[in-house]
Amino acid sequence: MRLHLHLLSDSTGETLENIAKAALAQFDDVETIRHFWPMVRSEAHLERILQEIAHNPGLVLFTLVSSEMRRALETRCRALGLPAVAPLDPVNDALSNLLGQQAKARPGRQHVLDAAYFQRVDAIQFTIAHDDGVNWENWEEADIVLAGVSRTSKTPTSIYLANRGYKTANIPIVPESPPPDKLFNLRNPLVVGLTTSADRLIQVRRNRLLSLNQNPETAYVDQEAVTREVAYARRMFADNGWPVIDVTRRSIEETAAAIIALVNDQGGGE
Numbered sequence: 001m002r003l004h005l006h007l008l009s010d011s012t013g014e015t016l017e018n019i020a021k022a023a024l025a026q027f028d029d030v031e032t033i034r035h036f037w038p039m040v041r042s043e044a045h046l047e048r049i050l051q052e053i054a055h056n057p058g059l060v061l062f063t064l065v066s067s068e069m070r071r072a073l074e075t076r077c078r079a080l081g082l083p084a085v086a087p088l089d090p091v092n093d094a095l096s097n098l099l100g101q102q103a104k105a106r107p108g109r110q111h112v113l114d115a116a117y118f119q120r121v122d123a124i125q126f127t128i129a130h131d132d133g134v135n136w137e138n139w140e141e142a143d144i145v146l147a148g149v150s151r152t153s154k155t156p157t158s159i160y161l162a163n164r165g166y167k168t169a170n171i172p173i174v175p176e177s178p179p180p181d182k183l184f185n186l187r188n189p190l191v192v193g194l195t196t197s198a199d200r201l202i203q204v205r206r207n208r209l210l211s212l213n214q215n216p217e218t219a220y221v222d223q224e225a226v227t228r229e230v231a232y233a234r235r236m237f238a239d240n241g242w243p244v245i246d247v248t249r250r251s252i253e254e255t256a257a258a259i260i261a262l263v264n265d266q267g268g269g270e
Contacts, residue, residue, distance in 0.1 A: 002031045004058025008049060008073065013038035016061055019087050033058075040064065043072065050076050060084040119165045127162035130169035131155055136180050139169050140188050144259060146170040147183065148194030149233050150220075151204045153247050153255065157194070160256045166263070173233040184240060190266055192259055193237035193244040198227045200248045 005024075007016045013036060024032060035056065037049050046069055053060060053076075060077055062084060064070050070086070077084035092103045123143075129135055130142065132155065139145055143166040146154045154170035161168045169189070171179050183191065196204075202221045209216045219225050237244045243262050247255050 001029065002033065004033050004035065004056045006035045006037065006049075006053050006056075006058060006060045008037045008040050008046075008060065008062040008064060010039065010041050010064050010066065010069075013063075015088070016063055020061060040069070041066075043069065046072060053077070053082065054080060057082055062086055063088055116165060120163060123162040123165050123167045124159070126167040127158050127169070130167075131158065133171040133179070136169070136171065136182055139182055139186055142167045142169045142189040144168045144263065145183070145186065145189045145191045146194055146259075147173055147179070147191060147233070147237070147242070148247075149173050149201070149229050151201060151208060152194040152196050153252060154194060156252050157247075157255050157259070160252050161259065164256070164260065166260070173229075173236060175229055175232045190259075190263055191240070191242045192262060193233065193242045194247050194255070195230060195234055195237070195244055196246060196248045198223065198230050201230065202226050 005020060007013055007020060009016050017036070020034075024030065033056070035052065040046055040049065050073070057080060060073070060082055062070070062073060063086065064073065074084050096103055126142070130138065144158075144161060146158055146168065147170070148154050150172050154172070158168040158170045171183060173179065202223065205221045205226075206216045209218070209220070234244070245255055245258050250258070
């Protein structure tokens with residue numbers, strides 16, 4: 001099945017993209033042709049988009065705070081026989097009823113440059129500067145330190161956590177090159193061990209070598225060597241009492257969510 005999906009937002013459209021992605025994940029065998037329309041803030045812009053919608057009919061999802069532009073979009077979609085859905089409306093209505101006040105009709109209000117925004121910027125800068133064991137002398141300033149053997153998604157998980165406002169450092173665990181003693185004496189950061197199955201690790205590493213046009217049959221992907229490497233890291237995690245997350249069947253988002261839950265638990269226990 002082919003679906004034209006039109007996403008209209010008077011802001012960045014990030015919220016709509018996430019909603020659409022989550023909903024589409026529940027359906028199989030759908031070829032989605034996405035039409036992304038961010039920063040829609042004028043009637044002229046909306047009119048151009050409506051012409052495109054007429055040429056490529058499908059589902060319309062929108063977040064528009066202007067009542068005039070909403071009416072124009074909904075009226076035209078009804079005339080075309082197309083569904084137009086504002087996914088945030090039920091949430092806004094529920095909040096309005098509970099709080100006894102109307103929502104502020106200001107586009108992009110969630111993107112204001114507040115303290116949380118600058119916290120995320122600081123976290124991203126810190127995380128980039130402390131990737132792959134670099135600048136380990138400053139680890140005490142981190143919120144989280146991720147440890148794991150090569151290709152256990154340490155870097156992408158760190159970046160995701162940084163976007164959530166957590167200063168995150170990461171260190172590869174290599175039996176032939178033990179990590180600095182600093183790792184075992186940290187007081188502030190939560191140290192989390194990332195592990196995976198040896199078979200999955202070999203598959204990921206082999207694909208990585210192939211993408212770099214390198215020999216895919218080296219000690220880096222040797223079954224016995226990788227099994228020892230994973231066991232070495234697991235012993236280190238256990239000996240130091242660090243929480244461990246198996247990333248074998250987890251997405252980056254799921255791994256990060258589990259780590260954030262550990263951070264929250266740690267904070268609640270203080």
